Amino acid sequence: MSRSIRLAVIPGDGIGQEVVAQGLKVLTAVLPQDVKLETKEYDLGAKRWHATGDTLPDEELASLKNHDAILLGAIGDPSVPSGVLERGLLLKLRFAFDHFVNLRPSKLFPNTGTPLAGRPEIDFVVVREGTEGPYTGNGGSLRTGTPAEVATEVSVNTAYGVERVVRDAYERANARPRKKLTLVHKNNVLVYAGHMWKKIFDKVGAEYPEVTTDYLHVDAATIFFVTQPERFDVIVTDNLFGDILTDLAAAVTGGIGLAASGNINPTGEFPSMFEPVHGSAPDIAGTGKADPTATILSVALLLRHLGYETEAARIEAEVAADLEARDGTARSTDEIGDALAARVAG
């Protein structure tokens, strides 16, 4: 294992700046002394776009590639037209670095005011496909501006793309104690894509005899996320279904302030990118109200991805202990970051 980490940091907009600062604080505190951490910060996001019109210039993309991982805060501001930063920056990065696994763990943490408090332990991971489905930009508008306007947004599903994410999900399920994998799709209506997903899911499954499998339509899955979340271990799903399901998962398991994610290129050919699920939250930016825990848990995912399992597990355990100890007194972004940095170091 390499004992140095070259980390690219994109703080981004709004609370992104505030939470990333706490994530770095905890990362520095948890790393053993002999691990050299080099960080390089990238000024990308709404402010940069307003100043220069740039979203993600090619030179910066090339420079980002030269890192072991990327830590992202949040990108977006209501002053930027919808889609500009999403397509020009976030999706551009995801496609360029082939982040085909979008990983979003959900755990029921203590003292979080979730509607599921007091339920048996909830601990599942959603593996969302990251480069295909309706996100490829394949579509268009015809007869624009006329009463007969037509808009298409084509969902692209390749056997190659589906198989590689399904295989990744089987690997993850096989490595967990329960070894259960659920495919979520909508193959009673989306018959072309849905049947291909199911066929590939079954084919790859033959190579993982120890993994128990299940299939749910996405609408049924939303019900079970709320009524029987303990039935899930690993879930694999399409890009758009995964987007919606993981926000729901965040809401029912402790709130958006705790939801972490990784945009992963499992081959290691490109750096993977870790970020909180939440956005830039302009409504609370600058108030110190942002909870940095989601970013700190994203740092744990980053460390695990780079092979620092002990440090990743320590962050997760200390987050749980910190939440356990919360007594309802409001703490600022900085105070939570300081408390967690002290815990992981001590």
Ligand code: ATP
């Ligand atoms: P995006 O389109 O960028 O995902 P969004 O519209 O989903 O943005 P968020 O920025 O995620 O919105 O914010 C949604 C709500 O959650 C806001 O009210 C915001 O204040 C709150 N929120 C988001 N992140 C946090 C956080 N880390 N701590 C506390 N509250 C948060």
Ligand code: MG
């Ligand atoms: Mg959002």
